[in-house]
Amino acid sequence: MSERELDYELVKRVQAGEKAAFDLLVRKYQSRIISLVSRMVKDQMEVEDVAQEAFIKAYRGLANFRGDSAFYTWLYRIAINTAKNYLVSRHRKASMMGVDAQDAEQYDGADLLQDHDTPEDLLVSEEVRGSVHNSIETLPVELKTAITLREFEGLSYEEIAEVMECPIGTVRSRIFRAREAIENNLKALAGE
């Protein structure tokens, strides 16, 4: 089952009344959607609210999702539209508060559509990213090779098995063990 098929399977579960399957879709795409929204919305306090609204809109629209496009593409569009609507409503509010549209460049809300990175967020992100890459570097060679071929070269399990001259089951196990080790390092970083 490919990733797209998996998403569609989860969508079908939601469409069949299994609401909990939507939780799996949220958990899978939450960080990507939040990152997307954070590139559009400056106020980082609002980012999660906008992302949450996008997910809720997606849930409400799932009854009409037919799988013509990938679920993520569809969700991505909803998130962009939700962020745009949020920015428009913010702009309207700002206008009503007496900010002249011609002074928009000086106004704090004018650059809402530009990309933004909060330094603090980036710092955390770099630290986390560094931890992931360091974890991979320190893995035993079999695990490191398997996870590198998968995540950075995008090889399938079958192709990795061919390269590493081992059964597919071994590849699956090595990739899992590599992920487990990386996750443990991330947990240590987060102080859990």
Next chain:
Amino acid sequence: MTVLNEKLEQISALLDGELESAQSTIDYLLQNEQARDAWQSMQLTKDIAHNSIERQASAGFSAGIMSALEDEPSILVPEARRSVVAAKKSSATVLPFLRPVAGLAVAATVAAVTIFSFDNLGAGQPQLPGSALATVVPSLAPAVVPVAFTGTYDSSDRTYWQGSDEGMQDELNRYLVDHTEHSNPGGYQSMVPYVRVAGYDNKK
């Protein structure tokens, strides 16, 4: 390897789109909070490795959404329901040795129904004397000009008429053949009325 580790390994493969039969793993994920946490953190690791995120979701982000959706009605798309039920059924564990046994049981049932149906064809058939029936035929069709016909109705082996007048004999036998499908042998309604059985003087 523990059961949990085996399940987590399946979840890892599922996220990579490399698990063939995913239904049971999805079911497990839906029932197990710890498995869902693992699903989330494995996805996060993948996203970070791919540089596809700049910001993580705060803890409890998904829980907030699911709580906001609590009052939302569940979606029910009939096609999806059918599809999910079918997928679950096909992935349901069936003991392998039971499959041929189940096949044999179905075959035996069909054979039994067929045999008993055909048995009814002859068992309940009243053995009428040939002459009695010969006199009845014209009275059933008064519009037909009565014709003297001396012959016997033989139902011992095959059902057919035998007589001196070959033309009449052929006509009566054709009548029998044409109306075989309407017969209700033995008084039992079975599948036989829907099967066309035509036996016509194969001794000739």
